[in-house]
Amino acid sequence: MNKKVEPQDRKILLSETVELGEKTEKGQVVTDPNVLFNEMEREASFLTGSEVIRAAIKRANLDMSVAYPITPQSEAAALIGELYAEGYVREYFRGENEFAVMGECAGAAFGGARVFTTTAGPGTLRAMENFPMWAGSRLPIQVCVTCRGINSPLSIQPDTMEMYYLLETGMLVWHAETAQDLYDWILGGFLVSEQPDVHLPLALCCDGFFVTHTKDTVMLQSDEYCIPRYDPYRSPVPCMDMECPPIRMMRDPFIMKSNYISYATHASWQQEIHAAVERSRKHTLPIMNGSLIETENLDRDILIVASGTAVSQGREAIRLLEEEEGIKVGLVKIKSIRPFPTEEVREATANAKTIFIPEFNIKGWLAREVKSILPNNDRVIAGPHVAGGMTLPSEVIVDEIKKTLGIGGTSMKARS
């Protein structure tokens, strides 16, 4: 568990039944994703995060999507509807609530379809019962979680607390920083999720509004190409289409009899799900440029470790600290939260004396994760945190670092 996997020669593995070069109903050429991702020319587009989701799904050879309105994912969900109207997505409808939507997605995935949906905040929590069920049933559904507040009083503003609830569902959980991450990982995510030795759902998280509603430059391949279609017969469990023998077929190990075997069955099934999460590492490397983390200047005494848009704010803080104070700080960007890059983070932080973890949630779940895997974890400063939709200005990170170093700061927090 938690072993680092080396990136050499890792490629995205494909179904042997895939016909590369074939055309879809819309005339898109089915392309080897290794070629599509690494060799094909890309052009710059200036898009919002929601439009980026649309752009990725257009090239995803998607069978089905179920939509439901909740800010800030409503626009993306509606744009996928446009793709359906245009014929790029084969089936699409609005569900009745997120619990039902995730059930509808499950049904479609049980029936052998590639499925994508989006949700956010309270929607994620309303849907929550489905997520461990998806994982336990080995359904490779992708849900894009555009994080927002889940607390009461109601807040639609960005906040990553919902990711904390997703961590032990048995899903893969990735955290996109930029629109480019979002685009590349939506497409790549299907291919990781659908590997026979993984075959698990993916929660592809991004920070609501900061990513979904701001425009960013994204490098896109031509939409004349798409990834290969999902092959449901490459699944480690039978596809529920009655095309294979009707023996003991329930895809959940629903053994109610109270005997030793049933406990062992349930326990080993859970172990297998979490082992499959671990096995996804090697398939994820070609999607994430060879590592589950990204680093800058690891030789420095102070490091910022972050995920999502907190990474962007951290980068800016590093620039300010260096330019204005001459303080040099390094950076670790965590891209995958499940599986967690334990070895990678240990290695990257081996020489750090102080580690700051800025986050967009009140409790600091990423700091807890990092503290739990590091030796001498009193080096970890859990913060700064913002919550309830506050922005995280880079100055706040600067102040936190200066305060800790005893240099003093300028913000209200630093003065206190």
Added chain:
Amino acid sequence: MSKEKIQLSEALEDIMPSEYQEMVATATFGNEDRSWKDIGTSKELIEQHSLCAGCPESIAFRFILASIPAPEDSVFVGSTGCTSLVFPHVGVQNIHSLFGNQNAVASGLQRALKLRFPDVYKDVIVLAGDGATVDIGLDMTMQSWFRQEKFTTICFDNELYANTGGQESGLMQKGFVAKMAPTGKKFEKVRLPEIAFESGCHYVACLTVSKPNRVEQVIRNAIYVAREFGPTYVQLYTPCILEIGKQSMEGLDEMKDAESIGGRFVMKEFMTDEVKEFLKEKNAEQKARKKAAKAAAVTA
């Protein structure tokens, strides 16, 4: 329409369990005239069940399994409850995911199968108890009808939560004293058959399972109509003899009482005019085919 999908590989034949071999030999898959009369001779029609002795649900299960027109292309969607204890013994695929989301799962499944097999009828059949259908899952039950999803919903109405030990449910009779209704249920039994028809079901039937011929006809009707028109709903009274204080032998009498004049399970059917016409033709076809087969058998 055949046993093609369950055939044994020759190389594995000697190591497959005898139960499987027997199923291949006796399965009614592919037989257009399969019926409840095959129960007891065919392995896939629930040779053994894991419910209480004498539970009417066990016979209802068998009638349904024997009545579905194309088991080799049918997928069941179940829910948590007594029904989920039987599915391990059933010779068709079944999805059990959560409590109450069965009609949502079936909606996604039916659409996915239609996408992948546009030229085959892949029948999706929901089979769940009254707690799953009418209480926790009512939203999804009705929304699938509003959306005109093309599958059949079957509700085993035992008028309470049986698997958890006899708690009040929406389909329980008013006044019945049960767990969580310690002074008797305060409101009327939910009129789901009427609600189903108003919600867009093209064919609705409510009856007991005391008469196998009737159950068979209703199930076949519901599935044929779901293929062509849209959602259909069948509510079957399968009393929980354990929780209403009956003996194992008394399930049938309880159902007969409930369906006699003035009882709450006098058989009722609702259907649109075009469905009535469609079923008339379908039944005439079936009769003609059976007659021809009989005549051919006599001459042979």
